[in-house]
Amino acid sequence: xxxxxxxxxxxxxxxxxxxxxxxxxxxxxxxxxxxxxxxxxxxxxxxxxxxxxxxxxxxxxxxxxxxxxxxxxxxxxxxxxxxxxxxxxxxxxxxxxxxxxxxxxxxxxxxxxxxxxx
Amino acid sequence: xxxxxxxxxxxxxxxxxxxxxxxxxxxxxxxxxxxxxxxxxxxxxxxxxxxxxxxxxxxxxxxxxxxxxxxxxxxxxxxxxxxxxxxxxxxxxxxxxxxxxxxxxxxxxxxxxxxxxxxxxxxxxxxxxxxxxxxxxxxxxxxxxxxxxxxxxxxxxxxxxxxxxxxxxxxxxxxxxxxxxxxxxxxxxx
Numbered sequence: 001x002x003x004x005x006x007x008x009x010x011x012x013x014x015x016x017x018x019x020x021x022x023x024x025x026x027x028x029x030x031x032x033x034x035x036x037x038x039x040x041x042x043x044x045x046x047x048x049x050x051x052x053x054x055x056x057x058x059x060x061x062x063x064x065x066x067x068x069x070x071x072x073x074x075x076x077x078x079x080x081x082x083x084x085x086x087x088x089x090x091x092x093x094x095x096x097x098x099x100x101x102x103x104x105x106x107x108x109x110x111x112x113x114x115x116x117x118x
Numbered sequence: 119x120x121x122x123x124x125x126x127x128x129x130x131x132x133x134x135x136x137x138x139x140x141x142x143x144x145x146x147x148x149x150x151x152x153x154x155x156x157x158x159x160x161x162x163x164x165x166x167x168x169x170x171x172x173x174x175x176x177x178x179x180x181x182x183x184x185x186x187x188x189x190x191x192x193x194x195x196x197x198x199x200x201x202x203x204x205x206x207x208x209x210x211x212x213x214x215x216x217x218x219x220x221x222x223x224x225x226x227x228x229x230x231x232x233x234x235x236x237x238x239x240x241x242x243x244x245x246x247x248x249x250x251x252x253x254x255x256x257x258x259x260x261x262x263x264x265x266x267x268x269x270x271x272x273x274x275x276x277x278x279x280x281x282x283x284x285x286x287x288x289x290x291x292x293x294x295x296x297x298x299x300x301x302x303x304x305x306x307x308x
Contacts, residue, residue, distance in 0.1 A: 042137040
């Protein structure tokens with residue numbers, strides 16, 4: 001098929017060297033703002049990448065220290081959990097104790113509790 | 119011709135150009151200018167418009183370089199931009215105001231004899247090419263001017279290799295008719 005090839009060199013845009021170089025220069029001039037913008041974005045990204053390692057190291061240290069502190073701190077146990085329930089529900093503590101221990105308070109306990117509450 | 123980035127692949131140049139490397143971008147422009155021009159010429163039919171569209175397409179390609187998902191296939195991606203820009207340009211040309219004939223006449227007066235010969239040669243080829251379909255023009259220019267293989271053309275035009283061969287055969291047959299035997303001999307190798 002090669003022998004049938006048509007010579008299109010008359011249409012070759014690189015044939016006229018001066019014109020071709022002019023076209024390339026024209027493209028490069030028009031592209032300059034976008035290229036500069038990309039360089040700036042790229043350098044900002046590079047700075048962030050450079051900062052990434054020390055920031056990761058600092059975050060790791062902070063995480064270790066925090067974990068150590070949390071392990072040393074003891075959360076005080078509530079002395080009587082029924083007090084909190086009674087306070088939240090607004091009922092005498094004897095009722096809260098009954099709920100907590102799944103036990104029905106006796107009549108006398110109830111009487112005393114309501115008398116005290118009054 | 120400057121041979122920037124000669125040893126670099128398209129993928130490598132695209133990655134550098136994404137970071138604003140002007141040398142890499144210029145290498146891509148130089149490497150792909152001819153195929154881009156051929157496609158633009160195939161669609162638009164004249165050299166001046168093809169140059170304008172090429173410039174526009176290369177700038178658009180740079181602006182959208184991050185959208186090029188396969189940097190190794192930069193050529194195919196770029197040529198699609200060229201096609202789109204060229205078709206938009208045809209629409210623009212349709213609504214454009216009347217051509218300034220004085221400017222054309224003035225430009226013709228300053229042409230040297232060599233430039234006139236080149237211009238005539240180009241006009242003959244452009245005129246003959248205008249008798250082909252768009253896909254035939256792209257096929258024959260990419261094959262005979264750029265030296266692309268049918269596989270490359272098929273991939274770029276999204277047709278089969280068989281179709282690419284058929285388009286080339288038909289294009290050459292039509293060009294022979296349009297240019298005439300005598301004129302064609304000047305353009306035909308061996």
